[in-house]
Amino acid sequence: MKKNFIFATLLAMVAMTARGQVYLDPKAPVEERVKDALGRMTVHEKVRVLHAQSKFTSAGVPRLGIRQLNMDDGPHGVREELEWDSWNVAHWTNDSCVAFPSLTCLASTWNRDLAALYGHSVSEEFAYRGKDVMLGPGVNIQRTPLNGRAFEYMGEDPYLAGEMVVPYIRSAQANGVACCLKHFVLNDQETDRYSVNVNVSERAMREIYLRPFQKAVEQAGVWSIMGSYNRWQNVQCCHNEALLKGILKGEWRWDGALVSDWDGTHDTWQAATGGLDIEMGTENQNRVKGREYTYDDYYLGNAFEQLVVEGKVPMEVLDEKVSRVLRLMFRTAMNPEKVVGSMCSEAHYEACRQVGEEGIVLLRNEKGVLPIDATRYRRILVVGENATRSLTRGGGSSELKPQRETSPLEALQEAFGSTATVSYAQGYSSGKALYDKVDAVAPTLQDSLKAEALQMARESDLIIYVGGMNKNRRQDCEDSDREGYDLSFGQNELIAELAKVQKNIVVVTFGGNPYAMPWLQQVQGLVHCWYLGSESGTALARVLSGKVCPSGRLPVTFARKYEDYPYVQFGAEAYPGVDRQVHYKEDLFVGYRHFTSRGVKAQFPFGFGLSYTTFAYGKPAVEQSEDGNVVVSVAISNTGKRAGKEVVQVYVSAPKGETHRPVRELKGFGKTRLLQPGESETLHIRMNAADLAQWDETSHRWVQPHGTYTFHVGTNADEMRGKVNVVL
Ligand code: GLC
Numbered sequence: 094m095k096k097n098f099i100f101a102t103l104l105a106m107v108a109m110t111a112r113g114q115v116y117l118d119p120k121a122p123v124e125e126r127v128k129d130a131l132g133r134m135t136v137h138e139k140v141r142v143l144h145a146q147s148k149f150t151s152a153g154v155p156r157l158g159i160r161q162l163n164m165d166d167g168p169h170g171v172r173e174e175l176e177w178d179s180w181n182v183a184h185w186t187n188d189s190c191v192a193f194p195s196l197t198c199l200a201s202t203w204n205r206d207l208a209a210l211y212g213h214s215v216s217e218e219f220a221y222r223g224k225d226v227m228l229g230p231g232v233n234i235q236r237t238p239l240n241g242r243a244f245e246y247m248g249e250d251p252y253l254a255g256e257m258v259v260p261y262i263r264s265a266q267a268n269g270v271a272c273c274l275k276h277f278v279l280n281d282q283e284t285d286r287y288s289v290n291v292n293v294s295e296r297a298m299r300e301i302y303l304r305p306f307q308k309a310v311e312q313a314g315v316w317s318i319m320g321s322y323n324r325w326q327n328v329q330c331c332h333n334e335a336l337l338k339g340i341l342k343g344e345w346r347w348d349g350a351l352v353s354d355w356d357g358t359h360d361t362w363q364a365a366t367g368g369l370d371i372e373m374g375t376e377n378q379n380r381v382k383g384r385e386y387t388y389d390d391y392y393l394g395n396a397f398e399q400l401v402v403e404g405k406v407p408m409e410v411l412d413e414k415v416s417r418v419l420r421l422m423f424r425t426a427m428n429p430e431k432v433v434g435s436m437c438s439e440a441h442y443e444a445c446r447q448v449g450e451e452g453i454v455l456l457r458n459e460k461g462v463l464p465i466d467a468t469r470y471r472r473i474l475v476v477g478e479n480a481t482r483s484l485t486r487g488g489g490s491s492e493l494k495p496q497r498e499t500s501p502l503e504a505l506q507e508a509f510g511s512t513a514t515v516s517y518a519q520g521y522s523s524g525k526a527l528y529d530k531v532d533a534v535a536p537t538l539q540d541s542l543k544a545e546a547l548q549m550a551r552e553s554d555l556i557i558y559v560g561g562m563n564k565n566r567r568q569d570c571e572d573s574d575r576e577g578y579d580l581s582f583g584q585n586e587l588i589a590e591l592a593k594v595q596k597n598i599v600v601v602t603f604g605g606n607p608y609a610m611p612w613l614q615q616v617q618g619l620v621h622c623w624y625l626g627s628e629s630g631t632a633l634a635r636v637l638s639g640k641v642c643p644s645g646r647l648p649v650t651f652a653r654k655y656e657d658y659p660y661v662q663f664g665a666e667a668y669p670g671v672d673r674q675v676h677y678k679e680d681l682f683v684g685y686r687h688f689t690s691r692g693v694k695a696q697f698p699f700g701f702g703l704s705y706t707t708f709a710y711g712k713p714a715v716e717q718s719e720d721g722n723v724v725v726s727v728a729i730s731n732t733g734k735r736a737g738k739e740v741v742q743v744y745v746s747a748p749k750g751e752t753h754r755p756v757r758e759l760k761g762f763g764k765t766r767l768l769q770p771g772e773s774e775t776l777h778i779r780m781n782a783a784d785l786a787q788w789d790e791t792s793h794r795w796v797q798p799h800g801t802y803t804f805h806v807g808t809n810a811d812e813m814r815g816k817v818n819v820v821l
Contacts, residue, residue: 119429126427127419131412133157139415140398142422144372144391147177151371153422160426162418164273164352164373167491168229168245169193169626171218171436182494189496190218191441191627192485196230197605198452198623200247200648201702203740204764205260207448212261214444216270220434225425226271226317226352228490232258232305233281233321235606235649236683237668238658239575241283241567244605244624245491248648249684249699251301252759252784255308262313269431271421273352274309276321277341278302278330284574284669287357290324293677296752299788299795301683303340310347316424317350320369322357328367331357337368350417361392365406369393370414437496442628449625449632451738454645455703457619462599464639464705465555467512474553475502476520476546476591477560478582479603484624487564489571495627501559501601504630508638516553518546520591521582523563539583546587550594557637558591560584561602561621569605569624574669578609578655588612601633607651610696621647642705642737644764646809650684651697659687685810686755700742700759700809706733706770710741710814713806721782721797723819725761725804728775731768740764742807743778745785748800752790757805760784780804785821797821 117129131139134154141152146161153161166172170190174183193215199208219227231242235249247254262272279291279302293302309315318341320331330336331353341347355374358364364372372393378386389395400406425431435441455463480502485493506515519542522534550556560580562568567576579585580602592598592615599618602608603625613619620643625632635641652658659679660667667678682690685699695701711728718724729739743761747754761784763776785802786795801820807813 119427123420123423126423127416130154130157130159130419131415134415136401136411137398139411140394140401142418143370143393143397143414144388145374146388148175148179148374151373151418153426159419159422162226162371162422162426163224164226164228165219165222165224166228167493168196168227168231169485169491169624170215170493170495171222171224171227172490172492173494188222189437189494191437191445192493192495192498193445194449194452194626195244195605195624196247197244197648198625199261199448200253200257201454201623201645202448202451203253203257203646203762204451205256207451208257209260209264210444211448212263212265212272213268214441216265216268217432217434218436218441219270220268220432221436224270226273226421227265228273228319229275230258230261230272231275232309233276233279234302234683236281236660236677236679238578238606238608238649238652238655239668240281240606241570241572241574242489243649244488244569247305249650250648250759251304253648253762255305256762258305258309259313262309262315266314266316266424268434269425269428271316271425273317273319274306274315275319276354277306277318277351278321278336279325280321280323282574282669282675283572285673286572287322288324289670289673289675290327291675291677294680295790295793296788297677297680297683300681307345310341310345315349316421317352318347319352319354320357322354329357329359329363332360332363332367332369334367342368348417348420350421358392361396361400364392365397365400365410370417445626446628446632449622449628450635450641452623452625452645453632453636453643454621454647454701455636455643456621456697456701457613457616458703459617462597462617463620463637465509465599465637467509467638470509470513470554470597472553473505473509473513473515473555473557474549475505475515475517476550476556476558476587478519478521478523479561479563480505480517480559481519482523482563484563484603484629485626488569491571492564498627499630501630501633504634505557505637508634516549518542518549520546520558520587521560521584523565523568523582534582543583543587543590547590547594550591553595554597556591556595556598558588558598558600559603560588560600562604562606562608575606578607580608585609585611589615592616599637601637607649609654613696639705639735642735643702644704644738644740646700646702646740646742647697648699650688650695650699650810652688653694653696657688657693657695659683681755686758689810690756695811698809698811700740700807701811702740702809704733704737704739706731706735706737708732708737708739708808710806711775713804713815713817715804715817715819717819717821721785721821723780723785723804723821725778725780725806725817726775727778727806727815728773729765729768730773731770734770736767736769738765738767739808741776741778742809743780744805744807744810744813745780746803746805747787748798748802750787750798754787757803759810
């Protein structure tokens, strides 16, 4: 009997193999499934999985029962369905989503647990929409406050960005949805993004710009990465051998699939040999004469297949790429553990609100104007277009179609409407369409809106101004940088005039970047919200009303004036570049590294954020483990009258070396739980040797100079509350 059974099984396996079915148990290890599928695929089938078959899908292997890879934007939520072959929306009626807060808002929470919750929640929405690869998150560095896409990234510091992106990726991929970390690398401006070549020192490249990506590879095992449009060493990053095969796949031994940015591929030979695995969005119809342009015309399509068939490209090169793509498929599309997911669940709205509430940063609070004591005011006037306008529409590929988006105005009416009349004046207009040129609004319209707001301000007891930036072009929007460091649409004049009429004024701004605030001394309260997504109004109202104590901390430096940013002194070649060559002349001195090392006083420093309560710091203690890790412990007590959370930051000063280094750099942080008045919590902040290392440009490797390191415990980049010295 047994013999017959074995014989019958073998027969079945042979039969299936003959038919080409994938006979391996779907629960077999991924690497076995990869090898098995690779061994069955024809050359043409191998080439087809290396490029798009539609706007957002790359081909599977139907004959083997391996389905296509479904990709979709973006970092803040799953984008509405687009047509198969175009950028037009498909007008589905079941693809509205939760718009989660912007990633700069997530960074502002300094809360690793919230990063994990965010990745878990947003990937459930991608899974439910049948997507395998989410095109995000992004960890490009905010070196200029004019970068149009800064709102999609996680600030100016590589340590904070790396620490916050790792939990997001881990929890998203635990659901069987791949992250596609972007944009690799040096896509730190939108001006000339398709062609600018970035010149940057080796140590700044390693310590600042590559560092968050390296952490995501080494600590989160990110499954795919998107090459950036720009060039490094004058070679497109989407197929840059030194970057992709030298550093990413070589040194870092990354096993994922490198996806091009859409239309970021420019040459077959470079794509073949430069480390690209999946070519997406190529639009070079002009290459084919007299017939329809098809997906086989992609650089990694027929032209590449020809090179393989002619033996000009060894089969191993093809197989190496295909193995990476198959690995991505078996981790996601073909993963039996991939979740079904969910859309617009209460859990997702709760997560959205939590991230928003903890990302809001309280920057100024004079005369205790915040939290707003509803019994003190009978007539509250809300002024500003951002109190009603959607901030999830527009902005480029990260735009979303939210199922709901609670506006600040409706939430403020809900919060204060029972004890005061809450009226509204638009105050300014940013133009009708999402893609208007900035300030293309008729001055007569601006004047009449301002006059109306000032008139209503005269009959109010409190003004809540809600403005800042939006997702128009030349604001926070892909493919364009901001026009300047000032707020647009006449807002500075409007705020100053409102403050003259009514001294009780709280300013609330939205936006992905710092900005100038000439009216700061004239207003009592200032709150910055980044972008809060679907629960925008709810999160804001809960903070302004005191239901939630603000605990956000800036992930970027707010300079007093534009000229204070480190690269400005070097002129146009440092930004936005001359003849498509940009030079990062500030080297390591990006953001607070410049301000603290050169004694330039920031308007609000990196890591800054006020609370409705106060905290006392105990004396820090330090332990050193044999593997070079350091743990700094510090007790934090709530010495105020309201429950709140404190973010403790550890900045490290390395021993004086021969190379000029920033005076101190963020190398650790922790956030307390919600501490009731009088409660204390001791935080143990762990820093590992890799984070304390420096890049040595002579030996081209990481080193840790021997000597005394000072670990400063601070509440922001300027205010230290204690320090300990350690010899490493
Ligand atoms: C865009 C963006 C990229 C996005 C892709 C698909 O140009 O640069 O972030 O994921 O194309 O929309």
